[in-house]
Amino acid sequence: MTELFANLGLGFAVALTPENLVYCLFGVLLGTLVGVLPGIGPVATIAMLLPITFNLAPIGALIMLAGIYYGAQYGGSTTAILVNLPGESSSVVTCIDGYQMARQGRAGAALAVAALGSFFAGCVATVIVALFSPPLIVLAQRFGAAEYFALMTFGLVAAVVLAHGSLIKAVAMVFLGLFLGLVGTDVNSGAQRFTLGIPELTDGIGFVPLAMGLFGIAEIVANLAHPERRELLAERVGHLMPSRADFRASWPASLRGTALGSFLGILPGGGALLSSFAAYTLEKKIAQDPSRFGKGAIEGVAGPESANNAGAQTSFIPMLTLGIPPNPVMALMIGAMTIQGIQPGPQVMSQRPELFWGMIASMWVGNLLLVIINLPLIGIWVRLLRVPYRLLYLAILMFCCIGVYSLNNSTFEVGLTALFGLVGYVFIRLGCEPAPLLLGFILGPLMEEYLRRALLLSRGDPTVFVTRPISLALLLAAVALLVIVILPAVRRTRDSAFQD
Amino acid sequence: MRRLLDRQDLLAGLLFVAVGAASWSLARNYAPGTAFRMGPGYVPVGLSFILMALGVLVALRSAFAGAQSTGEWKPRGLVFVLASVLAFALLIETGGMVAAIVGTTVIASFASRESRPVEVALAAALLALAGGLIFVVALGLPIPLWPRFGA
Numbered sequence: 092m093t094e095l096f097a098n099l100g101l102g103f104a105v106a107l108t109p110e111n112l113v114y115c116l117f118g119v120l121l122g123t124l125v126g127v128l129p130g131i132g133p134v135a136t137i138a139m140l141l142p143i144t145f146n147l148a149p150i151g152a153l154i155m156l157a158g159i160y161y162g163a164q165y166g167g168s169t170t171a172i173l174v175n176l177p178g179e180s181s182s183v184v185t186c187i188d189g190y191q192m193a194r195q196g197r198a199g200a201a202l203a204v205a206a207l208g209s210f211f212a213g214c215v216a217t218v219i220v221a222l223f224s225p226p227l228i229v230l231a232q233r234f235g236a237a238e239y240f241a242l243m244t245f246g247l248v249a250a251v252v253l254a255h256g257s258l259i260k261a262v263a264m265v266f267l268g269l270f271l272g273l274v275g276t277d278v279n280s281g282a283q284r285f286t287l288g289i290p291e292l293t294d295g296i297g298f299v300p301l302a303m304g305l306f307g308i309a310e311i312v313a314n315l316a317h318p319e320r321r322e323l324l325a326e327r328v329g330h331l332m333p334s335r336a337d338f339r340a341s342w343p344a345s346l347r348g349t350a351l352g353s354f355l356g357i358l359p360g361g362g363a364l365l366s367s368f369a370a371y372t373l374e375k376k377i378a379q380d381p382s383r384f385g386k387g388a389i390e391g392v393a394g395p396e397s398a399n400n401a402g403a404q405t406s407f408i409p410m411l412t413l414g415i416p417p418n419p420v421m422a423l424m425i426g427a428m429t430i431q432g433i434q435p436g437p438q439v440m441s442q443r444p445e446l447f448w449g450m451i452a453s454m455w456v457g458n459l460l461l462v463i464i465n466l467p468l469i470g471i472w473v474r475l476l477r478v479p480y481r482l483l484y485l486a487i488l489m490f491c492c493i494g495v496y497s498l499n500n501s502t503f504e505v506g507l508t509a510l511f512g513l514v515g516y517v518f519i520r521l522g523c524e525p526a527p528l529l530l531g532f533i534l535g536p537l538m539e540e541y542l543r544r545a546l547l548l549s550r551g552d553p554t555v556f557v558t559r560p561i562s563l564a565l566l567l568a569a570v571a572l573l574v575i576v577i578l579p580a581v582r583r584t585r586d587s588a589f590q591d
Numbered sequence: 592m593r594r595l596l597d598r599q600d601l602l603a604g605l606l607f608v609a610v611g612a613a614s615w616s617l618a619r620n621y622a623p624g625t626a627f628r629m630g631p632g633y634v635p636v637g638l639s640f641i642l643m644a645l646g647v648l649v650a651l652r653s654a655f656a657g658a659q660s661t662g663e664w665k666p667r668g669l670v671f672v673l674a675s676v677l678a679f680a681l682l683i684e685t686g687g688m689v690a691a692i693v694g695t696t697v698i699a700s701f702a703s704r705e706s707r708p709v710e711v712a713l714a715a716a717l718l719a720l721a722g723g724l725i726f727v728v729a730l731g732l733p734i735p736l737w738p739r740f741g742a
Contacts, residue, residue: 146730146731257649259648260600266645267642269638277631279629280622282621282630284617284618284631285614285618312668315668316668479705482710484703485714488672488676488696492679492695496680496683496734500733502684505680506676513673520662521599521603521606521661522603543629
């Protein structure tokens with residue numbers, strides 16, 4: 092326990108230096124901005140900023156990028172409540188009851204409950220990250236090649252199970268990602284694979300062009316095809332202070348949302364999006380009068396908004412402890428660490444304690460900044476919402492192009508981004524989720540490496556994966572997950588959870 | 592024929608099969624090795640077979656599960672957005688930051704039906720100013736602002 096406090100003390104000493112405070116503030120402000128603006132999310136923003144972080148100190152860069160992710164969870168609710176549009180995909184369910192509250196003149200209460208719930212969830216999630224990471228790291232240090240391979244298999248299965256839409260298409264997307272990850276030079280033999288004789292591909296397909304094309308460019312094209320109707324409802328937000336009854340109804344919902352989100356965030360494939368959907372379903376299930384939902388039930392705002400912030404933060408746990416990304420944002424964080432020359436994995440905590448604990452402490456600092464600056468700034472965010480999409484997408488495109496180009500000063504990568512933009516748009520039309528592909532892409536080269544190493548050590552004996560206990564447990568868990576999801580009863584609830 | 596092919600899952604399945612087949616045709620030339628000592632071709636060949644099998648499953652499913660249309664394809668947004676990104680790639684090294692941003696913005700503006708000429712001109716100028724100030728002046732990225740004449 093004293094060790095925990097000592098560690099957190101070190102973390103706060105790092106996070107509270109003026110320089111890092113500025114990075115944190117910049118990150119959460121930018122996160123709120125992209126959270127408020129529909130049509131641009133944290134994935135594209137972090138991908139755009141990756142090249143710039145190259146010039147920053149590692150800890151400042153990571154604090155800033157982390158702030159963008161959880162800051163976006165705060166910003167997303169503002170747009171959901173005031174405009175009935177999800178500023179952020181994880182705020183989709185907040186639209187349902189938040190907008191109804193705004194129509195009843197309770198926009199202020201909804202915004203305050205969302206912000207306070209998020210803050211509470213952020214504080215709890217910070218403690219959970221600090222408490223659970225060290226023991227997991229101790230476990231991870233006993234991992235050999237077989238265990239890592241089994242763990243990544245489990246991660247990919249979980250990502251598929253938790254993705255929405257068709258299960259088998261998600262599996263295929265993972266394999267497509269694994270395949271794309273193999274492009275480039277084979278580390279063991281030096282052989283060129285799938286490079287088609289293009290010299291720029293010898294180092295593999297760049298992560299940033301892939302992510303920016305699939306998530307940034309494709310999204311713009313899809314948005315342009317369906318022009319949105321933005322009606323700014325509440326000119327005046329009204330009283331920010333929730334009433335006594337609002338408080339009584341919302342704090343248990345916040346508590347439940349925090350617990351659910353913290354748990355779902357840790358799971359591979361989890362994170363903010365899944366947490367908010369699950370929390371809304373839960374609130375509706377246990378409510379005494381479920382018919383109130385959809386008509387301005389404050390629990391329908393408090394639960395999901397707490398859950399998405401908790402989930403956003405606890406999804407750092409697998410990334411920080413194991414070096415495995417549970418969702419695309421964490422994949423980008425791993426990319427940012429690699430750019431800085433830090434190999435993500437269990438050794439980060441012992442080798443770079445200031446980085447590890449500084450980042451955790453910065454999450455709490457960032458949450459505090461968010462709750463302090465956000466409520467007074469709502470007026471400014473509302474004004475920004477008046478910027479029409481026909482101007483916004485021009486700016487987004489420009490930042491995407493400069494971001495990709497400046498990473499390696501490579502026009503080839505800009506062209507690759509356009510290509511993946513096309514691919515991403517085709518995926519949208521074919522109903523294929525791009526997130527599993529991105530995880531497969533990140534994990535593909537690692538999995539091949541661990542598979543080869545495990546089989547080399549066992550002299551080609553494949554039973555190595557089931558004779559080592561941790562590896563066996565992980566593989567069994569993966570099989571169990573798959574079986575559970577294929578069972579018809581679970582399948583129905585899974586479908587309904589994503590439809591609500 | 593048109594309606595027969597306009598099924599999300601059928602097309603997605605065919606796409607997976609095509610990628611799997613293409614990767615197999617390349618990967619079969621790489622040395623496979625054995626499970627004990629894998630060569631560069633071992634994993635890729637395995638992956639391409641799995642990908643083809645999954646593609647067949649996805650395509651077959653479309654025959655049983657209700658087929659969902661891919662919706663109306665509107666090429667306008669796609670064409671101009673992609674063209675604007677490619678224009679950036681072509682312009683940035685010879686034309687410099689300002690020309691690249693203006694070119695990208697103007698081409699991209701044709702992607703939306705709602706664009707207005709005066710607004711686009713203003714946006715292009717503002718974005719070029721902002722992009723130049725943020726990335727070249729403030730962050731010091733090694734990108735020229737203006738075209739290199741005579742280079």
